Amino acid sequence: GENVEQHPSTLSVQEGDSAVIKCTYSDSASNYFPWYKQELGKRPQLIIDIRSNVGEKKDQRIAVTLNKTAKHFSLHITETQPEDSAVYFCAASKSNMLTFGGGTRLMVKP
Amino acid sequence: GAVVSQHPSWVICKSGTSVKIECRSLDFQATTMFWYRQFPKQSLMLMATSNEGSKATYEQGVEKDKFLINHASLTLSTLTVTSAHPEDSSFYICSSGDTYEQYFGPGTRLTVT
Numbered sequence: 001g002e003n004v005e006q007h008p009s010t011l012s013v014q015e016g017d018s019a020v021i022k023c024t025y026s027d028s029a030s031n032y033f034p035w036y037k038q039e040l041g042k043r044p045q046l047i048i049d050i051r052s053n054v055g056e057k058k059d060q061r062i063a064v065t066l067n068k069t070a071k072h073f074s075l076h077i078t079e080t081q082p083e084d085s086a087v088y089f090c091a092a093s094k095s096n097m098l099t100f101g102g103g104t105r106l107m108v109k110p
Numbered sequence: 111g112a113v114v115s116q117h118p119s120w121v122i123c124k125s126g127t128s129v130k131i132e133c134r135s136l137d138f139q140a141t142t143m144f145w146y147r148q149f150p151k152q153s154l155m156l157m158a159t160s161n162e163g164s165k166a167t168y169e170q171g172v173e174k175d176k177f178l179i180n181h182a183s184l185t186l187s188t189l190t191v192t193s194a195h196p197e198d199s200s201f202y203i204c205s206s207g208d209t210y211e212q213y214f215g216p217g218t219r220l221t222v223t
Contacts, residue, residue: 032210043203043214044154051210089153096142096209100153 002027004092006101014109019077021104023090026071032093033066033073037086038103044089048075080108112138116204116215123194123222131189131218133204140206143187145179148201148217160187194222 003026013019025033031052036044050057050064050073057064063076077084085108090101113136123129133143141162146154158174160166160181168174178190187206191198199222204215 034212041201041217041219043216046211049210093209093212096207096212097144097156097159098154098205098212099156103153 002030002092002094002097002099004090004099004101006090006104008104009102010105010107012107012109013080015080015082017080019075019080019084019106019108021075021088021090021106022072023074023092023101024070024072025092025099027092027094028068028071030092030094030099033064034091034093034098035062035064035075036089036091038089039086047088077106080106082108082110084108111211112136112207112213114140114204114206114213114215116218118218119216120219121221123220125195125222126193128190128192129194129220131191131202131204131220133187133189133206133215135185135206135213138206139184140187141184143181143204143206144212145177145187145189146203146205148203154203157189191220194220196222198222 006023034049037047038044061078066073088104091098115134117132143160145157148154157172158166158168160179162181166179181187203217205212207213
């Protein structure tokens with residue numbers, strides 16, 4: 001089955017700096033790669049996603065890149081703010097089924 | 111977007127008892143519902159996939175006789191944790207959707223004492 005690795009597991013940045021989280025996946029048939037933000041005790045919240053036919057997507061301060069050949073995808077958050085502090089999960093999807101990465105705890109220090 | 115509701119939001123039960131968690135799609139037909147379990151400070155792990163009108167598919171290591179899944183209608187899937195033990199204490203989340211978007215329920219915090 002699919003295996004998704006996510007790094008780093010924790011990331012601490014200063015407010016205003018950029019944060020980058022990286023994921024790799026194993027199944028070349030995966031065709032959809034969402035990123036979720038999860039606050040304690042809440043459901044995952046989709047923040048950005050990318051389909052396999054696209055290499056990059058941007059939405060304001062958030063961007064995602066996908067390298068299908070290398071089976072890598074990354075989340076980039078620029079101008080981080082304290083409210084960006086949360087746990088972020090990448091996922092790879094095939095036939096509606098999501099496989100999640102291990103998560104990254106992002107801490108943005110004011 | 112579409113809405114998935116989940117009930118209860120939290121439950122405390124005694125060891126050895128059973129607990130039922132309901133997941134409803136409020137404004138779409140959910141032919142497939144995914145059930146996840148999330149232990150503290152860990153990721154979401156897929157437990158099983160339920161399909162309306164047929165048997166659920168369980169992931170390796172998940173006991174189908176302990177985690178009973180029923181998906182009797184296109185809007186309701188239920189997960190029953192039978193003979194619950196403290197190690198079953200976790201956050202259980204359901205989701206449904208299509209190829210490019212999954213809608214998550216708000217989750218159920220189960221505590222077994």
